[in-house]
Each structure stands twice: as C-alpha cells, then as structure tokens.
Amino acid sequence: MSESAPGGSTLFSLSGMSSPVEIVDQVISQAVRLNASDILLEPQEKEVLVRMRVDGVLQSFGVMPFGSYDQVLSRVKVLGNMDVTENRKPQESKIRFEVDGRPYVLRAAVVSTNFGQMAALRVLDMPDFSDFSQLGMWTEMAEKIKRNISGRYGLFLVCGPTGSGKTTTVHSCLRYLNSGEVNIMTLEDPIEYVVPGINQIEVGEEVGLDFVSGLRTILRLNPDVIFVGEIRDAATAKIAIQASLTGHLVISTIHGRNSVGALYRLVDLGVDKYMVNYALRAIVSQRLMRRVCDHCKEIYTPTPEDVEIYVKEKGSGPGQLIHGRGCELCNKTRYHGRVGIFEMLELDDTVRSLVFTGAGETEFKQELSLRGFRGLTAEGLRMVDEGTTSVKEFVRTMYDAR
Ligand SMILES: [Zn+2]
Incomplete structure (x- = not known):
C-alpha cells in the first residue's frame, strides 16, 4: 500500500489564515466526503500527522504544526464536551456534526502518547439497514x-x-x-x-x-x-x-x-x-x-x-x-x-x-x-x-x- 499524501499540502497549508474551527470543519467534511471511517490526528516528533481510513486502509492526508494542532485539539474537545484542560487522562465522547446538510455522529477518543495527545475520530454513518x-x-x-x-x-x-x-x-x-x-x-x-x-x-x-x-x-x-x-x-x-x-x-x-x-x-x-x-x-x-x-x-x-x-x-x-x-x-x-x-x-x-x-x-x-x-x-x-x-x-x- 502506498502511503502518499494526495492533496495533503493544500489541505493543511491553511494554518496561517484558517481558524481551528475551520480546520476541524475541513478535516471532518473531507473525511465524510471520502467515505472515510476514521480520522487519526497523530503527534510525531516534529509535527502532527493526519491520516484517514478509507475503505479499511489508512492513508496520509498531510501534517500540521504543533502550534495549530493545540487549538485544533481544543476544538475537538469542545465539540465532544470533553474537559479541555485535561491533557493526561484518556477521554471519550460523541460529536454531532453536519456535513452537506446531513447529520453525522463521530465517536471521539483522545489519549496521551509520547509526543502529545492523539485523537481518533470514528465516523458513525447511519446506513440504511432496511434490507x-x-x-x-x-x-x-x-x-x-x-x-x-x-x-x-x-x-x-x-x-x-x-x-x-x-x-x-x-x-x-x-x-x-x-x-x-x-x-x-x-x-x-x-x-x-x-x-x-x-x-x-x-x-x-x-x-x-x-x-x-x-x-x-x-x-x-x-x-x-x-x-x-x-x-x-x-x-x-x-x-x-x-x-x-x-x-x-x-x-x-x-x-x-x-x-x-x-x-x-x-x-x-x-x-x-x-x-x-x-x-x-x-x-x-x-x-x-x-x-x-x-x-x-x-x-x-x-x-x-x-x-x-x-x-x-x-x-x-x-x-x-x-x-x-x-x-x-x-x-x-x-x-x-x-x-x-x-x-x-x-x-x-x-x-x-x-x-x-x-x-x-x-x-x-x-x-x-x-x-x-x-x-x-x-x-x-x-x-x-x-x-x-x-x-x-x-x-x-x-x-x-x-
Ligand atoms: Zn482509479
């Protein structure tokens, strides 16, 4: 599996002008439109890696500097009614979000790793189970x-x-x-x-x-x-x-x-x-x-x-x-x-x-x-x-x- 980062640079080069609210909006909307099941925000040594699981396989979607990430993470916590000041203990919650006029529920988990707090968002789509x-x-x-x-x-x-x-x-x-x-x-x-x-x-x-x-x-x-x-x-x-x-x-x-x-x-x-x-x-x-x-x-x-x-x-x-x-x-x-x-x-x-x-x-x-x-x-x-x-x-x- 190739681990290329298609469009990665364009997606997160907005750090200078975009607010954390807009970045989180962008990431979640992008994930939903790509039919991704999961979004991972993973702190590495120098920056934060953003990956999405599409059709069961993880793909890189770009990186963001720690400076913006701190605010992005706070935004995720706010959306999930988590404790924004808590940065050691793992937290879990649900986020309700609208993309293209459709409601979605995401299960969010935040946990501390050696380079910072990692966040995992699972998109819980509401499929039609009628048959x-x-x-x-x-x-x-x-x-x-x-x-x-x-x-x-x-x-x-x-x-x-x-x-x-x-x-x-x-x-x-x-x-x-x-x-x-x-x-x-x-x-x-x-x-x-x-x-x-x-x-x-x-x-x-x-x-x-x-x-x-x-x-x-x-x-x-x-x-x-x-x-x-x-x-x-x-x-x-x-x-x-x-x-x-x-x-x-x-x-x-x-x-x-x-x-x-x-x-x-x-x-x-x-x-x-x-x-x-x-x-x-x-x-x-x-x-x-x-x-x-x-x-x-x-x-x-x-x-x-x-x-x-x-x-x-x-x-x-x-x-x-x-x-x-x-x-x-x-x-x-x-x-x-x-x-x-x-x-x-x-x-x-x-x-x-x-x-x-x-x-x-x-x-x-x-x-x-x-x-x-x-x-x-x-x-x-x-x-x-x-x-x-x-x-x-x-x-x-x-x-x-x-
Ligand atoms: Zn093709």
Missing part, C-alpha cells in the same frame, strides 16, 4: 439468514475481523425482526446506531455494566430477541446459550477466522458440544473486500505469486486477472468502494455429528464441500475471477485478517 443488500449480499444468503432468525429461539452468530461489516449484518437482522410485535433488547459496547423501536442498552466499564450482568437484567424484562454485542468470555457464552434455550432468539458476534472456527471458539470457551448442537442455529462469517476502481482497472499478466495462491486454493492457475492502475478518482489507491463476502454454516444433522465427534477444520471442509457449501475462500476468489477485486486484496482480507 440485507447493503454490503452486496446475495438474495439467497439474505433469505437463509431470514429463515434462521425467524425461528425466534436459538443462537445466531456473526463472525469476522474488525471492519468486516458485522454490525451492518446484525442491524439488518434486528431491523428485519423489528415488527412491533416483539421485544428486542440489545447490549452494545458502545451503541453505534440508534434504532427506533428497539431497547438498546450500553455496556462497558464506564457504565459499570458488563455483558453477563446486562444479560441477567435483560432476561427479567421479558425480551423475545436479544442482541449481545460480543461473546468473548466463558460466562457470556454460557448465559447466552442458556437464554437461547429458554425461548429467546439470541444474536451475537464471536471471534473466528471462519464459521467452523467460530463454532469451536464456543467449545473452547467451555460450552458443552451437546449444548452447542442444541442451541446454535447458524453462523455467518464475513469479510469486506475493496472493489478495484472501475475507472483505472486493467488486465495484467498473473505474477508467480498469483499463480501460487490460485493453485493452493483452487488447484489450478488463474484466468484473466485485473488490478487498478491508480487514478485521480480513486485517490491513487486503486480501489473504490467495498463489497461483502459471506459464508453460512447452518446446523443440520451432518454438522451436528461433525461437532459431536470433534471433527477438525479439514474434515469439516471435505464434508461440507461434498454438500455444495461455498466457503469464504471460494467466495473471495469468485470476486477475483469476476474482476470485482484483485488477488492482492483477496490476500489482504483472507490471510492478514486482524
């Missing part, structure tokens, strides 16, 4: 998900690394179930999107509530559907399973490289295999891949590495491959926009017997492929074959997943 197609999910997959969450009991899991679009999938599920006839309660750390008609509860150290005590509380409030932000320890796993076995649909996310890995994560957390088989309905595993920029895409001759990857994953070499050349439109990143890829493991008798015998990932893979299961790897390579993304991007999302 599942937002990340380019196929209708067939959306139908499968709807079928699995319509049962109104059991555990439904979504897994994938940070930034793989799990929140979007979960909220599409909640939106689908939000008919007005069910009590939907969530435990989120933090609440990213406010959804009317759903009872959302924030958990976290600050609020003094964790997933386990939150779940115990929720169970007394007569819920039908429960969303637990993440199953990351044994206690949460156990109570989530219990809830799902007593007439509730429990939706949650869990760590795992793929759906089989996520399933075994539950077992590793101490959930009995029998309970997993009984409670779990399905696991969706997903990734977000950057689309090659339509404006500068071109066919190229596959490199030896490309061939190696194809032979390893598919057993044969690649056909025609494309990549981006880099242009003004994609800000020289070679990519523009993203697309989700998904796999779904539904628990049927075959899967249950594999779980019960503790079958390894290879055994699972063999058994599932016999039955036409399309895994993430196959879906990812299909995106490459179709010319939607590049082999490089496939490798980045599948092998380097955080």
